[in-house]
Amino acid sequence: MSFPSSPALPSSASGASASAGSSIAVRTVEITRTFGQRPAVVTALNRVSVAFEAGRFTSIMGPSGSGKSTLLHCLAGLERPSSGSVLVAGTDLASLSDGQLTTLRRDRLGFVFQAFNLVPTLTAGENITLSERIGGPRIPREWMSHLTEVLGLGDRLEHRPSELSGGQQQRVAIARALAHRPAVVLADEPTGNLDSHSSGEVLDFLRLAVERFGQTIVMVTHDPAAAARTDRAVFLRDGRVDGELRDPSVDDVLARLASTGSGA
Numbered sequence: 001m002s003f004p005s006s007p008a009l010p011s012s013a014s015g016a017s018a019s020a021g022s023s024i025a026v027r028t029v030e031i032t033r034t035f036g037q038r039p040a041v042v043t044a045l046n047r048v049s050v051a052f053e054a055g056r057f058t059s060i061m062g063p064s065g066s067g068k069s070t071l072l073h074c075l076a077g078l079e080r081p082s083s084g085s086v087l088v089a090g091t092d093l094a095s096l097s098d099g100q101l102t103t104l105r106r107d108r109l110g111f112v113f114q115a116f117n118l119v120p121t122l123t124a125g126e127n128i129t130l131s132e133r134i135g136g137p138r139i140p141r142e143w144m145s146h147l148t149e150v151l152g153l154g155d156r157l158e159h160r161p162s163e164l165s166g167g168q169q170q171r172v173a174i175a176r177a178l179a180h181r182p183a184v185v186l187a188d189e190p191t192g193n194l195d196s197h198s199s200g201e202v203l204d205f206l207r208l209a210v211e212r213f214g215q216t217i218v219m220v221t222h223d224p225a226a227a228a229r230t231d232r233a234v235f236l237r238d239g240r241v242d243g244e245l246r247d248p249s250v251d252d253v254l255a256r257l258a259s260t261g262s263g264a
């Protein structure tokens with residue numbers, strides 16, 4: 001597969017630092033998240049401190065119930081931790097009002113979900129520019145056309161989601177997540193609903209976004225093959241960070257999961 005070279009990044013490139021690995025895009029400091037009341041309190045996250053470097057692709061793995069989704073939701077500002085801090089591009093989410101948090105989520109974060117979450121009544125192109133349509137920064141058209149060309153969507157922009165395959169819908173969702181150059185893209189099992197061919201393609205595009213555009217991506221996955229496409233796999237267990245692997249291979253990840261008995 002060959003791709004055209006990237007045009008100059010828009011000056012509004014908000015936080016997608018090109019200096020891979022040299023700065024922290026998002027971090028948690030000692031976050032704890034509990035659900036419920038005594039005596040039935042569930043501690044989903046227990047004093048988790050983890051930092052995600054700018055321009056890197058990180059996966060979060062761990063057994064069911066280990067806290068992966070709760071961590072991603074806290075990074076996304078969808079859930080507030082019971083204690084501790086979440087900092088996105090240096091901003092402590094706890095210091096923001098609800099309105100400020102909504103704006104930060106629109107302008108500085110991108111999301112890719114297992115269920116695509118496209119707006120069914122909008123075309124692919126309209127879905128991709130959704131953040132602009134709801135008041136976010138203007139998406140430069142040169143960047144938009146480059147992005148859709150790289151993702152192989154150039155001839156699909158007038159189609160509605162129901163007219164696209166699952167893999168194509170997820171590519172639209174990725175384009176939407178990347179369009180406003182967020183500080184971080186948060187991906188929750190982005191290949192969970194796809195066949196292995198489409199999964200491979202989606203992982204190729206996420207990888208490309210990191211390498212070509214310096215995008216920071218944090219992805220929850222159960223799939224060792226998906227984790228092996230990332231720069232770093234962080235393992236959770238019982239709401240705590242339980243080690244990590246740099247440049248993991250599938251075998252590394254499988255061995256790691258087997259050694260802790262944490263079949264993903």
Ligand SMILES: Nc1ncnc2c1ncn2[C@@H]1O[C@H](COP(=O)(O)OP(=O)(O)OP(=O)(O)O)[C@@H](O)[C@H]1O
Pocket residue numbers: 035036042043044062063064065066067068069070071
């Ligand atoms: N809204 C909630 N109310 C009560 N308990 C919750 C809530 N959300 C999560 N939990 C509990 O917190 C713990 C962590 O859940 P979480 O969904 O973060 O795990 P996970 O690692 O993402 O699991 P899975 O791989 O199955 O999606 C679990 O024990 C779960 O039951």
